[in-house]
Amino acid sequence: MPRFLRRLLPALLLPLPGCDGREEAAPAMPPPEVTVARPAQREVTDWDEFTGRFAAVERVELRARVSGYLDAVTFTDGQLVRRGDVLFRIDPRPFEAALAQAEGRVAEARSRLALAEREQARATALLRERAGSEAVAEQRTQGAEGARAQLATITAELQRARLDLEFATVRAPQDGRIGRHLVSPGNLVSGGEASGATLLAVIVTVDPIDISFDIDQAAALRYARLAAAGSRRSSREFANPVQLGLEDERDFPHAGRVVFVDNEADAGTGTIRLRARFDNPGGQLFVPGAFARLRLLGSAPYRALLLPDAAIATDQSRRVVYVLGPENRVSMREVRLGPLNDGLRVVRDGLRPEDEVVVRGMPRVRVGEAVAPRRLPPAAPLPDGRS
Structure with a gap:
């Protein structure tokens, strides 16, 4: 064996660091920190949301009742008029x-x-x-x-x-807002009692104002069963409360009441038409023909469990929450949800009052693994929307 190999052989036979057949143990990772809270408990009332369209309580088409040449239009298009105001003059x-x-x-x-x-x-x-x-x-x-x-x-x-x-003097038959005049002075108008008489203008009432909306058959049946059980009065017999919100409003600040329920369902859609009435001082806020969001009283008050939406996850088609168990290990629980109530989501089924639910730190959670919980008072809305 060459001399230089004899000198290198002992060095080659020395054990390398970390290769002595024993692996050094990796330091254990601490459990992830999460925030947990019990669900809030309080008395709530369900509200069912719909989309409706404003409609005037009364709408009058002004038509000429005598024939002749129109002499004058005595109003400004779009103005508010009072009953008895002179609007048109025929020669x-x-x-x-x-x-x-x-x-x-x-x-x-x-x-x-x-x-x-x-x-x-x-x-x-x-x-x-x-x-x-x-x-x-x-x-x-x-x-x-x-x-x-x-x-x-x-x-x-x-x-x-x-x-x-x-x-020959056409007066406003009621208070309301008049549209544009459809005939100008100097034109011949035809009078009469039939629809062939010349249409001069249209007046719609503005205060109060109605909003029409449709409810589906499932909602109608649920309301009927609640009325039969005495939990919620029927809108046919009682002016149930309705709350309304406009497009630029986040909540439902306007209060009204149901004034009409149709006596039959629509043959094409199976829905039932309702009307709710709202005050509209000055006729500026609510305009006939415009759309708005509204919600109708959907239940009697009941005791419910509530969680912030940020504490609820989606697992394919299921809605789930992460619940803290023994040894601070996390389990997944499927829940059935209800409507929002003051920023919290009603949990109808799948949760107990004593359960501790992960409300923050959900991305760090693994089912079956331990976590380091930080406990908060019963769940409240999370203003920053973080999970």
Whole structure:
């Protein structure tokens, strides 16, 4: 063996560090720190959320009741009007002439009636004195009755002429907001009682205002069973409360009440139409035709367990929470959820009041492994939304 190999051999046979057949034990990792809390317990009431559309309580189409040329529009498009306000004027001169003519015919008919009554009285007096014939007396009586009937007919024509003159001035039939005028001065408008009469404008009431919304069959059946059990009164018999929120509002700050439940379900969708009524001072906030979110009282008050949404995880189609068990080991628990209530989620099933649930630190949790819990008071909303 060469001399240099004999010198290297002892060095090669020395054991290398860490290769003596024994592995050094890795330092144990401390359990992850998590925050746990028991579910909150309080009395809650369920509210079912829907989308609705505002609708005026009353909507009136202003149509001409007499024909003629439109003289004036006396309002500003879109303004609020009061009952009795003058809105349109139709040229009154033809109706004034017709009224004067009817008044003249009435005066003439009254004069004829007075003459006929005098002749009837004279004929009756002569008949009593046996100086006149019975036939003449009957003729005079018939003439007086005919004159009286003619006066009644002409008087009715006079009343109609007065109405036509009154209808030449179109007034607001109710308080509300008027839309734009659909006919400008100088145009000929057609009057009448039928739908063929010229449409002049539309007035809608603004305070109060209704909102229409539909509930599905499942909700309708649940409400009916609650009413039968005495837990929640039927909206057909009681004005159940409704809360409303607009698009730029986070919560439901406006309070109203149910005023109508339809008597049948829609044949196409199976839904039932309801109407709720809200105050709308000034008519500025709620506008007919606009959409809004609302929620309807869905249950009687009951005792519930609640957790922040951040403490609830999703496992495929299941909703689960992580519950602290013996030796601080974590287990997964499937839960059935209810609606939000003041920032907390109602847990209907799968949780006990004494359970300690992981509310923060969930990404560090492994089922079956121990954790280092930091305990908080019963669950409260997490403002920063962290898990």
